[in-house]
Amino acid sequence: xxxxxxxxxxxxxxxxxxxxxxxxxxxxxxxxxxxxxxxxxxxxxxxxxxxxxxxxxxxxxxxxxxxxxxxxxxxxxxxxxxxxxxxxxxxxxxxxxxxxxxxxxxxxxxxxxxxxxxxxxxxxxxxxxxxxxxxxxxxxxxxxxxxxxxxxxxxxxxxxxxxxxxxxxxxxxxxxxxxxxxxxxxxxxxxxxxxxxxxxxxxxxxxxxxxxxxxxxxxxxxxxxxxxxx
Amino acid sequence: xxxxxxxxxxxxxxxxxxxxxxxxxxxxxxxxxxxxxxxxxxxxxxxxxxxxxxxxxxxxxxxxxxxxxxxxxxxxxxxxxxxxxxxxxxxxxxxxxxxxxxxxxxxxxxxxxxxxxxxxxxxxxxxxxxxxxxxxxxxxxxxxxxxxxxxxxxxxxxxxxxxxxxxxxxxxxxxxxxxxxxxxxxxxxxxxxxxxxxxxxxxxxxxxxxxxxxxxxxxxxxxxxxxxxxxxxxxxxxxxxxxxxxxxxxxxxxxxxxxxxxxxxxxxxxxxxxxxxx
Numbered sequence: 137x138x139x140x141x142x143x144x145x146x147x148x149x150x151x152x153x154x155x156x157x158x159x160x161x162x163x164x165x166x167x168x169x170x171x172x173x174x175x176x177x178x179x180x181x182x183x184x185x186x187x188x189x190x191x192x193x194x195x196x197x198x199x200x201x202x203x204x205x206x207x208x209x210x211x212x213x214x215x216x217x218x219x220x221x222x223x224x225x226x227x228x229x230x231x232x233x234x235x236x237x238x239x240x241x242x243x244x245x246x247x248x249x250x251x252x253x254x255x256x257x258x259x260x261x262x263x264x265x266x267x268x269x270x271x272x273x274x275x276x277x278x279x280x281x282x283x284x285x286x287x288x289x290x291x292x293x294x295x296x297x298x299x300x301x302x303x304x305x306x307x308x309x310x311x312x313x314x315x316x317x318x319x320x321x322x323x324x325x326x327x328x329x330x331x332x333x334x335x336x337x338x339x340x341x342x343x344x345x346x347x348x349x350x351x352x353x354x355x356x357x358x359x360x361x362x363x364x365x366x
Numbered sequence: 367x368x369x370x371x372x373x374x375x376x377x378x379x380x381x382x383x384x385x386x387x388x389x390x391x392x393x394x395x396x397x398x399x400x401x402x403x404x405x406x407x408x409x410x411x412x413x414x415x416x417x418x419x420x421x422x423x424x425x426x427x428x429x430x431x432x433x434x435x436x437x438x439x440x441x442x443x444x445x446x447x448x449x450x451x452x453x454x455x456x457x458x459x460x461x462x463x464x465x466x467x468x469x470x471x472x473x474x475x476x477x478x479x480x481x482x483x484x485x486x487x488x489x490x491x492x493x494x495x496x497x498x499x500x501x502x503x504x505x506x507x508x509x510x511x512x513x514x515x516x517x518x519x520x521x522x523x524x525x526x527x528x529x530x531x532x533x534x535x536x537x538x539x540x541x542x543x544x545x546x547x548x549x550x551x552x553x554x555x556x557x558x559x560x561x562x563x564x565x566x567x568x569x570x571x572x573x574x575x576x577x578x579x580x581x582x583x584x585x586x587x588x589x590x591x592x593x594x595x596x597x598x599x600x601x602x603x604x605x606x607x608x609x610x611x612x613x614x615x616x617x618x619x620x621x622x623x624x625x626x627x628x629x630x631x632x633x634x635x636x637x638x639x640x641x642x643x644x
Contacts, residue, residue, distance in 0.1 A: 206383050248384040279389045279400070325393055329402050 143180050143189075146173040152186055161187030177286075191343075195285040195315040197221045197263050199255055202272070204280065204313035205265070207249045210241050217251060217265055219315050220282075225263035227253060232267050250275040252311060252319065271311070278309075278321030279328055283339045285316035290342035291335060298338060298348065305355045306331035330358070382590040390591055394579040400587060406627045408583045411638045413530070415538045422556065423539025425642070427531040429583060431521035433465075436513065436531035438539040438561075442551060443510040445501070453500025454510040457486035459517075459528060466520035466586075481525050484570060484609045485515065485532050488599030492568030492606040495536070499562025502544070511536075511561070522589040525597055526582075529570040530639060536561060537643040567643050568606060570599035571632055573624045575616060580623050582631045596624050600632065 146152055154170030163175040164186055173179060177190040197203070197219065205219035214228040229236050236244050245251060252272050253265040267273055283291065291312055292299050303310050308322035308331040318335055322328040337354055341347060390400050397405060409430030418424035421437035443454055459482040461469040474482070489495065500509040513535065515528045541559045543552040574584050574592040584592060593614040599607035610616070616624070 246384070248382070248387075250383045250385050275385050277388075278385060280383060280386050325396060325398050328389075329398070333402070 143178040145177075145191075146179045146188060147176050148173055152179045152188075153181065157184060159185045161185045163188030163190055190286045192284060193286060195219070195221045197223075197225070197255055197258060197315070199258055201255045201314035202252065202311075203255060203265075203315040204250060204252050204275070204311070204317035204319055205315070207245050207247050207251065210245075210247065213238075215241065215245055215251075217253065219263070219265075219313075220285075220317070221263065221315060223262060225253075225255070225265045227251070227265040227267070231256070231265065245274050250280055250317075250319070252313065275319055278319055279332065281318045281320070281332055281335065283316050283318060283335065285314065287339045287342045288312055288314055288316060290347065291318070291338055293348065298351065301348070301351065301355075302331060302334050302338070305359075306334060310335075333358075382587045386587055387591050390588060391577050394577055394581070397579070399581070401585060403583075405579060405581045406631050408631055408634055408638075409585075411530070411635065413534055413639050413642045415534060415642055421535075421539075422542055423535045423537075423561075425531045425534040425538065426518075427527045427534065429523055429527045429530075430585065431519055432523055432527050433518035434524065434527045434531050435516045435518055436528065436535040437516075438535045439512040439514065440539075440542055440551070441510045441512060442502070442507060442549075445505060445508045449497070450505040451501045451508075452497035453495075453508040455486065455490055455495060455497075455513070456510060457482050457489070457513040457515070457532065459485070459515045461517045461520070461524070465517040469517070469520070480609075480611070481528055482515070484525060484597050484599070484607070485513070485529050487607040487609070488529055488568055488570040488597075489513075489532060489536070492566055492599060492601050492604075494533075494564050494566045494568050494601070496562040496564060507549070509541075520586065522584045522586040523572065525572050526570065526635075529599070530635065533567060533569060534639060534642045536563065537567075566601035566604075567636060567639075568599055568601040569632060569635055569639075570597050570607065571628045571635065572597040573628055575614070575620065575624075580620065580627050582627060596621070596628075598624070598628050600628075603629070 150173050151170045152173055158171055160166045160171045164171050165174055171186050173188050175188050175190040176192055177188045179188050203219045205217035207215050208218040209216040214226055217225045217227050219225050251274050253267055254269050254272055255263055256266040257264040306327050308320050308327050311319040320328050320331045338351055341350055412428040414426040417426045418437050422440050423438035425436050427434050445452060459478045461478045463469050463471050502508055513532050517524055539561050540556040543555040543557055545552050573580050573582055573596050575594040576591050592612055594616045595611040597609040598605060
């Protein structure tokens with residue numbers, strides 16, 4: 137019996153297994169009745185550890201995640217960034233690796249600008265972001281789209297295999313934030329729209345096994361159609 | 367930075383980011399849209415009738431992800447003194463907080479009032495409702511039609527969705543039973559009689575101007591960038607109402623373009639909702 141066959145769809149509060157033989161993992165909780173699901177998703181049991189892979193829900197920020205957010209407000213010493221999490225995040229001037237004029241924070245990043253940043257700390261005061269790493273910074277060009285954050289692992293694939301395939305096929309540069317924002321930048325409009333379509337396809341079909349082959353097929357079909365249309 | 371300036375910027379870019387805005391404009395210059403549609407193309411329209419059990423007529427309209435529910439209710443009222451033999455029409459729009467993070471609970475704000483008035487005018491001025499047919503006793507008692515529009519989800523173009531919903535709900539509404547002895551309505555019992563409507567289908571379509579392009583059926587992102595908005599309510603080529611919104615001006619040439627694009631999309635929309643309005 138493979139792992140896929142053992143998965144079952146659960147809703148919050150549903151008892152997944154009863155008895156003391158199992159350990160509760162992510163998205164579950166142990167109660168008197170047994171281990172119950174806290175999220176809507178697929179329940180999975182590996183080596184007596186029960187966990188739920190969520191199918192929907194809001195982004196849950198974690199330290200080290202690369203996220204894409206929008207400048208919501210400007211403070212005297214930083215920017216308030218909306219990363220579509222339960223809470224807004226804060227990007228301090230000290231975490232921007234360049235000279236910033238304290239009187240002109242909006243010259244660096246203005247309201248409504250998008251930024252790729254990394255979560256470097258989460259505490260009870262809030263979420264702190266940083267730009268001190270490669271590939272982080274303000275987004276000047278390209279299109280931004282939003283997908284369900286729970287599908288981000290499927291979009292990226294095993295060790296980035298899926299996103300690499302989409303990048304190669306569409307000739308676009310793609311950055312996926314863990315909070316579900318995707319930044320696409322290509323040479324022309326057609327490539328960008330094609331990349332957007334591809335990502336929507338992957339996100340929609342994310343639940344099926346053998347996704348990579350399916351996406352390969354999709355690309356072959358779409359590319360064939362593109363050629364015959366020209 | 368001045369606080370007022372920051373405020374006005376915040377209002378403007380409440381949800382659409384600068385990069386997306388820039389790209390949408392660049393795309394439109396090449397006659398392409400953000401979601402791959404043509405400039406004069408509507409999103410998929412879905413219509414469902416009879417969604418409310420208690421209402422005399424109701425409809426749910428989806429345009430892409432935008433969704434509205436419209437209910438038509440009939441009540442008794444006294445006629446206005448300048449039109450003693452005519453019934454009344456009241457249109458209200460409620461933009462519910464669950465439909466968008468931009469809407470807040472409380473009394474209707476500018477946008478809700480505007481949509482309500484535009485829809486009301488579109489229906490009233492097209493003369494689709496035969497108001498004389500709503501008279502029970504001249505000068506004393508007439509039917510009042512309440513059209514209540516609720517937004518379920520806002521992804522742009524609530525105005526057109528509300529307009530389509532209002533027409534479909536009116537066309538499918540049935541008169542409630544009227545008890546002549548007591549002079550009251552027997553709620554819960556509907557007659558087979560439809561409302562006194564004419565054959566016209568007054569639909570209002572909104573065109574938006576972004577840069578030098580005129581588009582219809584904007585998504586939320588496009589609506590944010592809209593510089594000028596023109597809503598035209600008409601039925602089979604006869605214009606009955608018009609409304610211009612947003613702050614930028616519009617030239618006569620652009621207005622001609624607006625007429626063309628709206629007439630074309632009216633036909634598309636009409637084809638999609640035709641079977642619900644017979």
